Amino acid sequence: MSEFKKPMDSPVISPEGDVAPLAGKNVLVCDTTLRDGMHSVAHQFTTENVAEIARGLDASGVNVIEVTHGDGLGGSSFNYGFGAATDLDWIRAARAEITTAKLAALLLPGIGTIHDLQQAKDAGIDLVRVATHCTEADISIEHLHAAKALGLETVGFLMMSHMVGPNRLATEAEIMRDAGADTVYVVDSAGAMLPHQVAQRVEAMRERLGDDMPIGMHAHNNLGSGVPNALAAVAAGASIVDGSCHGLGAGAGNAATEVLSAALDRSGASTTVHTLELIDVAEDIVARICAGKLPKIDRGSLLLGYAGIYSSFLLHTRRAAERYGVSEAEILLELGRRRVVGGQEDMIIDVAIEMSGIDSPM
Amino acid sequence: MALRCAVVGSGNIGSDLIKKILKSDNLEASLLVGIDPESDGLKRAAELGVPTTAAGVDYLLDRASDYDIVFEATSAAVHAANAPKFADAGLFALDLTPAAVGPYVVPAVNLDDVVDQRNLNLVTCGGQATVPIVAAISRVAQVSYAEIVSTVSSRAAGPGTRANIDEFTETTSNALVKVGGAQRGKAIIILNPANPPIIMRNTVFAAVPADTDPQAIIDSIEEMAESVKRYVPGYELVNAPQIDRGAGPDGSTKVAVFLRVTGAGDYLPEYAGNLDIITAASVAVAERLAAAAGKVK
Numbered sequence: 327m328s329e330f331k332k333p334m335d336s337p338v339i340s341p342e343g344d345v346a347p348l349a350g351k352n353v354l355v356c357d358t359t360l361r362d363g364m365h366s367v368a369h370q371f372t373t374e375n376v377a378e379i380a381r382g383l384d385a386s387g388v389n390v391i392e393v394t395h396g397d398g399l400g401g402s403s404f405n406y407g408f409g410a411a412t413d414l415d416w417i418r419a420a421r422a423e424i425t426t427a428k429l430a431a432l433l434l435p436g437i438g439t440i441h442d443l444q445q446a447k448d449a450g451i452d453l454v455r456v457a458t459h460c461t462e463a464d465i466s467i468e469h470l471h472a473a474k475a476l477g478l479e480t481v482g483f484l485m486m487s488h489m490v491g492p493n494r495l496a497t498e499a500e501i502m503r504d505a506g507a508d509t510v511y512v513v514d515s516a517g518a519m520l521p522h523q524v525a526q527r528v529e530a531m532r533e534r535l536g537d538d539m540p541i542g543m544h545a546h547n548n549l550g551s552g553v554p555n556a557l558a559a560v561a562a563g564a565s566i567v568d569g570s571c572h573g574l575g576a577g578a579g580n581a582a583t584e585v586l587s588a589a590l591d592r593s594g595a596s597t598t599v600h601t602l603e604l605i606d607v608a609e610d611i612v613a614r615i616c617a618g619k620l621p622k623i624d625r626g627s628l629l630l631g632y633a634g635i636y637s638s639f640l641l642h643t644r645r646a647a648e649r650y651g652v653s654e655a656e657i658l659l660e661l662g663r664r665r666v667v668g669g670q671e672d673m674i675i676d677v678a679i680e681m682s683g684i685d686s687p688m
Numbered sequence: 689m690a691l692r693c694a695v696v697g698s699g700n701i702g703s704d705l706i707k708k709i710l711k712s713d714n715l716e717a718s719l720l721v722g723i724d725p726e727s728d729g730l731k732r733a734a735e736l737g738v739p740t741t742a743a744g745v746d747y748l749l750d751r752a753s754d755y756d757i758v759f760e761a762t763s764a765a766v767h768a769a770n771a772p773k774f775a776d777a778g779l780f781a782l783d784l785t786p787a788a789v790g791p792y793v794v795p796a797v798n799l800d801d802v803v804d805q806r807n808l809n810l811v812t813c814g815g816q817a818t819v820p821i822v823a824a825i826s827r828v829a830q831v832s833y834a835e836i837v838s839t840v841s842s843r844a845a846g847p848g849t850r851a852n853i854d855e856f857t858e859t860t861s862n863a864l865v866k867v868g869g870a871q872r873g874k875a876i877i878i879l880n881p882a883n884p885p886i887i888m889r890n891t892v893f894a895a896v897p898a899d900t901d902p903q904a905i906i907d908s909i910e911e912m913a914e915s916v917k918r919y920v921p922g923y924e925l926v927n928a929p930q931i932d933r934g935a936g937p938d939g940s941t942k943v944a945v946f947l948r949v950t951g952a953g954d955y956l957p958e959y960a961g962n963l964d965i966i967t968a969a970s971v972a973v974a975e976r977l978a979a980a981a982g983k984v985k
Contacts, residue, residue: 403874404835404893404944408937436877439854461881462842465850649932665882672837672891676946679927 346594548631
């Protein structure tokens with residue numbers, strides 16, 4: 327697959343007297359190319375794509391591989407886009423390839439159900455990440471209980487974490503912890519946070535939940551701060567960080583896993599990832615399959631971060647702008663004014679129709 | 689004499705029901721049943737002159753012949769336990785929980801078909817808002833798939849709703865098929881914490897055959913919206929229904945309908961359209977029962 331014959335050899339050379347800032351930190355890496363990355367390809371990965379990417383990720387040593395529709399179990403829909411395969415087929419395709427990493431699914435209560443979770447467990451997931459808006463953790467309680475009853479490892483995933491202050495976020499994390507979450511996450515769904523804001527939230531969670539509670543960070547790159555945000559989280563006490571190959575994901579994408587891994591190596595943190603192999607997965611597999619669809623910071627994705635809007639709205643907005651002949655930027659800004667949250671993709675069409683001046687019926 | 693109504697459950701739904709029953713000439717708010725004497729709902733009802741008890745449902749069952757209809761506004765598990773007791777006591781039960789002991793009723797769609805049943809289920813707030821639209825499309829075209837998204841203000845979603853998110857999506861999906869006439873259904877619920885609170889929004893998507901006449905669909909939807917508006921005054925289409933040929937699965941036509949439900953502001957403020965639409969629907973059913981019993985003034 328590559329010219330790098332000895333992937334364990336690190337090319338990092340530190341100058342004498344340099345103190346690595348994250349030395350001594352053990353960091354787990356979760357790759358979400360096959361979940362958040364689904365947004366970049368409008369949920370059109372085939373089961374063959376999933377198998378090939380999962381195989382590469384597993385061999386590169388990432389600890390968790392998340393595989394689901396971009397909007398989680400049951401996300402395949404008019405509202406979020408129909409998938410090229412079902413969640414269960416994607417999960418089975420990954421399960422057949424993974425030998426070392428844990429296989430995860432995402433579940434948003436209100437979209438997916440405990441019934442979907444049971445089926446995903448039967449298809450082979452080890453772990454479920456239960457996601458709610460950052461103020462609504464109590465709607466995850468039933469799902470976290472059910473996940474524990476199924477013997478799954480659990481993550482509580484607090485989306486749009488930029489919309490509340492550190493203390494409130496810690497309170498919501500506590501609700502998830504008490505409901506059975508093994509790990510809680512700061513999730514910057516809008517890519518609107520900066521490193522010091524991430525650090526404040528991680529610290530608040532750590533203070534509230536104690537040093538033994540694992541904390542994770544899911545960063546988006548809309549302000550160009552994806553990797554720095556993940557590093558800031560680790561410096562503040564997070565022990566697991568998310569990324570996706572080439573940053574594939576909603577909006578300007580996630581922190582790129584291969585960049586994050588290289589940065590963690592240079593910072594002195596310990597991971598199980600073979601960075602050179604992961605770079606090959608990103609370049610030789612993901613970039614090939616997703617040619618022309620890799621995320622970037624452009625007007626639309628920058629506005630998401632700037633205005634604090636759910637990143638998944640980007641491509642839906644682009645399509646609605648084209649369909650109704652209105653401005654993508656104006657739709658995004660109006661969504662921000664309406665204070666829509668994750669899952670309200672239907673409001674994109676609603677705003678576009680209104681802007682286009684089509685008459686209302688009654 | 690009006691039909692004598694007992695409401696079980698003194699939370700948001702029960703309190704809103706009391707307000708609506710008090711407005712009706714044909715219904716009498718005869719009892720509000722709670723379990724906590726300190727509950728806001730019981731206090732407010734007592735201030736309005738409505739008899740209340742904090743002694744639970746046994747109080748009601750001990751004098752069942754004093755009432756004609758019982759509205760269940762507790763939880764699915766409680767109604768599952770209460771339903772046979774209400775039936776034995778000869779009470780007509782309107783179930784506002786997701787228990788679904790009896791058939792679903794959506795007044796604008798199937799009231800005539802189920803009004804002779806002794807226990808009717810009001811589906812969900814999202815179901816009351818969206819099933820009529822799916823039924824309106826179904827009566828002019830075969831709906832192979834219907835999907836709805838209900839967005840509710842966080843403040844209007846009480847502890848019952850929050851602990852029953854899956855029941856909401858599953859019950860609503862079932863009703864899209866059983867009452868709406870779709871071949872398959874999917875329901876999504878989103879809670880939005882914005883302040884000031886957002887007014888309840890519902891979006892309906894449907895897949896219909898590519899050759900369906902768009903105007904027939906639009907006419908049917910607008911007529912149905914008027915029928916719902918008769919018992920839920922704050923129910924409205926926000927934008928023109930969108931019909932996109934070839935945009936649905938397997939080359940089908942995609943129909944998208946945007947709805948807003950502004951509450952009457954009876955108990956919670958007007959953003960709580962979710963509360964309003966399910967209580968208003970249950971009162972519409974009770975009004976029909978009053979008419980059938982010859983008790984209409």
